[in-house]
Amino acid sequence: GQSLEQPSEVTAVEGAIVQINCTYQTSGFYGLSWYQQHDGGAPTFLSYNGLDGLEETGRFSSFLSRSDSYGYLLLQELQMKDSASYFCAVRDSNYQLIWGAGTKLIIKP
Amino acid sequence: SQTIHQWPATLVQPVGSPLSLECTVEGTSNPNLYWYRQAAGRGLQLLFYSVGIGQISSEVPQNLSASRPQDRQFILSSKKLLLSDSGFYLCAWRFDSSYNSPLHFGNGTRLTVT
Numbered sequence: 335g336q337s338l339e340q341p342s343e344v345t346a347v348e349g350a351i352v353q354i355n356c357t358y359q360t361s362g363f364y365g366l367s368w369y370q371q372h373d374g375g376a377p378t379f380l381s382y383n384g385l386d387g388l389e390e391t392g393r394f395s396s397f398l399s400r401s402d403s404y405g406y407l408l409l410q411e412l413q414m415k416d417s418a419s420y421f422c423a424v425r426d427s428n429y430q431l432i433w434g435a436g437t438k439l440i441i442k443p
Numbered sequence: 444s445q446t447i448h449q450w451p452a453t454l455v456q457p458v459g460s461p462l463s464l465e466c467t468v469e470g471t472s473n474p475n476l477y478w479y480r481q482a483a484g485r486g487l488q489l490l491f492y493s494v495g496i497g498q499i500s501s502e503v504p505q506n507l508s509a510s511r512p513q514d515r516q517f518i519l520s521s522k523k524l525l526l527s528d529s530g531f532y533l534c535a536w537r538f539d540s541s542y543n544s545p546l547h548f549g550n551g552t553r554l555t556v557t
Contacts, residue, residue, distance in 0.1 A: 338486075376548035379546065382543045384542060435484075
């Protein structure tokens with residue numbers, strides 16, 4: 335079967351750095367994406383990794399290692415507004431996104 | 444710029460009643476359109492997607508159906524709702540089927556079947 339594993343919850347302090355990991359097992363791989371979802375809101379796209387390495391967008395970075403079937407989202411200089419759930423998603427051989435269950439990021443002042 | 448509208452925002456329906464959720468996209472042509480369902484504290488489950496008018500692909504067999512009567516309109520329907528249909532329904536679009544084309548979501552409909 336296809337699966338994505340990510341921690342259910344991560345806690346960090348405002349101003350700190352946090353890493354959210356994602357491991358995947360899918361039939362085919364056409365990229366790893368990350369989405370942010372605030373409580374009661376819609377998911378919003380953060381990043382896409384199609385090749386190995388690090389992609390940086392402001393305070394957020396995303397990393398992919400295809401040989402390890404692993405990626406992570408790195409959030410720096412955490413702000414209270416970053417409190418949300420973060421989802422990794424892999425595009426499989428059917429070109430559809432397979433979603434992880436999400437990681438709830440709790441930020442403490 | 445592109446916008447996506449989804450309504451209603453919340454809906455409470457009795458078991459056995461029909462359902463119609465509507466989604467429209469503005470500012471683009473021939474988008475790929477999607478219906479997802481999200482259970483509380485869970486990831487997203489793809490229900491239907493469409494790459495063009497009248498083209499619907501179903502990912503999960505259930506008592507729901509979808510239609511795309513116009514290029515930028517996507518409708519999710521049911522003839523008789525079940526308790527298990529409760530959830531957060533999200534419509535989404537993207538420009539095309541390329542690997543890195545991101546999904547853009549509507550604000551969702553929170554459906555409670557009683």
